[in-house]
Amino acid sequence: MKTLKMVALCTMLVAYAQAGKIITYTATSQESQEEANNAAIAGVAKQISAQVKVNQTLNKEEITSGKESSFSESFLSNSKVSSDIQVKGVVVKKEPAAKGFKATATLDLDEFTxxxxxxxxxxxxxxxxxxxxxxxxxxxxxxxxxxxxxxxxxxxxxxxxxxxxxxxxxxxxxxxxxxxxxxxxxxxxxxxxxxKLKFEGPSQPLQLSKPEISPLEVTVSNEKEFIEGFTLVAKQGRTVLDERRTQKDGTARFNIKNIDIDKGPFVIVIEPNLPEDYLTASGLRKKIEIDFKVSQTRCNINVQCKEDATICSALEKGLAKKSIFIDSDVKSPILKLNISTSAGKPIEYVPGKFTTPYDVNLSLKGDNITFLTSGHENGKREMDATIAVIKKINFTPLKKQLDDYCK
Structure with missing residues (x-):
């Protein structure tokens, strides 16, 4: 009596080696040479990537007759090479097979990588x-x-x-x-x-009457020599005012302008223009700090103001904040004041109450002196808006033009 046993095994017919950076894989198939080739390639790919997916099944039939038995094998291969690593450089060789189809795939890892x-x-x-x-x-x-x-x-x-x-x-x-x-x-x-660097600069506080320092010299050296080509920056707070390289004598000569002498901070910091971590690690953060004091110069002018006395008074107070004073001295420069306004559409800010937006243009002109500014304010009256604009005017640009008349 013959007994038929069917066994389905999920396995691979494989012979591979990884000697000398070469990977080989041999597979057989009863289906076709293409399936054998695919199985061999998949076998190589699986050795270099855990994410290769293959589907191969070996069906084995055992036929028993008395004490004798014989086997019939069929290798069903449906190999889909799917990998996160592109398999290139694989060489597939057809091998002789007693039954079905056989192929060996070889991969040179040096070429692959x-x-x-x-x-x-x-x-x-x-x-x-x-x-x-x-x-x-x-x-x-x-x-x-x-x-x-x-x-x-x-x-x-x-x-x-x-x-x-x-x-x-x-x-x-x-x-x-x-x-x-x-x-x-x-x-x-x-x-x-x-x-190891040493920095030398002004050791005493500076007296400034103008928003500039020129020249300001800082020398960089070590224990052996002066350092040439070293970049330094001058800062006031977070604002970079100037940047210079040291010359052959190790000295950087700054021409610093636009110093804020009104709000400060009243210190100029000289430090290397290098990344923060290098400055901190080497102890060069804020290497030189130069304090300064402001001695305001007094400027006298003669203003021809034909506006309302309240407006003229507001102008005089605004000028005085910058040490610009109005007098009648014939030696003082004569400046003519001109103010023009334009009104917008009234705005009802609460029920039944209105305010009007005004654009205000102001000029002070004299020989070789021209100061122009403008502002926008709301007010019940034109005068209110004009005075509000005057109170916010920065007269520093005017004072720079008056340098020849200041003491």
Whole structure:
């Protein structure tokens, strides 16, 4: 009596090796040569990627007759190579088979990973070159160039590590694949050399009558020599007023203008124009602080004001805030006041009560002196809006024009 046993096994017919960075996989199929080829490719792909999906089933029939039995095999392959790694460089070879179809797929890992390894080598070359640039610049005292090279190289190790991780999925990694660099060491050298610098500038508070300092000299040196080409910035608060490089004598000569002598802060800070972390680590944050005091100069003018006395008085008070005083001295420059206004549509701000928007234009003109300004205010009357505009006028530009008449 013959007994028929059907066994369905989810397995693979495989013979593979990974010797010498070569992967091979042999598969057979009763269906077709194409299916055998696909199975072989899938087998190679599965060895280099855990996300390859294949569907292969081996159906084995065992026929028993008494004490003797025979086997009949059919290999059903429906291999779909689906991987997050593109399998390229795979060579498929048709193999002789007693039954069905047979194929061997071979993958050279060096060829498969050539792009990744090329990118890794390129990054290594870039890092090495930038390190050489940084060290050369540091030896010449060009701290800004040295820091620029290190900062440019800073993101490269992270990019390299991503490539190493990708390569490690399919390729044996050893010490030769690690990025060779000393970026942190060079940065430490830069910080150490920065900390040795000495800065010399004005040691006494300055007296200013104008919103400018010219010249202001600061010298940079170390224990051996003056430092040439060192970039310094002059700041007032967060505002950068001027930037200069030191010359051969190690001195930077500033021509500082537009200092805020009204609101301050009443200190000028001179510091290297370098990244914040380098300044903090080397102790160069706010290296030189120069206090200043403002001694207002007095300017006298003769204003021809034909407006209402209230408007003339508001103008006089506004000018006095900038130490510009009205007198009748014949030696004082004569300025003619002109005010023009235009009214907009009244606005009802509460039921039954209205205010009118006004555009106000004001000018003070005399020989070689022209001061123009404008403003917008609301008021019940034109005079109210005009006075409101005058109270907000900044007369600093006028005072600059009056320098020849100020004491």
């Amino acid at each position: 050539a792009d990744i390894q090329f990118k890794m080598k390129s990054i290594q070359l870039d890092v090495t070159k930038l390190e050489e640039t940084a060290r050369d610049a540091l030896n010449k005292g060009r701290f800004d160039s040295a820091i620029e090279a290190i900062e440019k190289a800073k993101p490269l190790p992270a990019q390299y590590n991503v490539l190493v991780n990708e390569l490690g999925k399919v390729y044996p990694i050893n010490e030769s694949h690690r990025l060779k660099h000393d970026l942190q060491g060079i940065k430490s050298d830069i910080v150490r050399e920065l900390s």
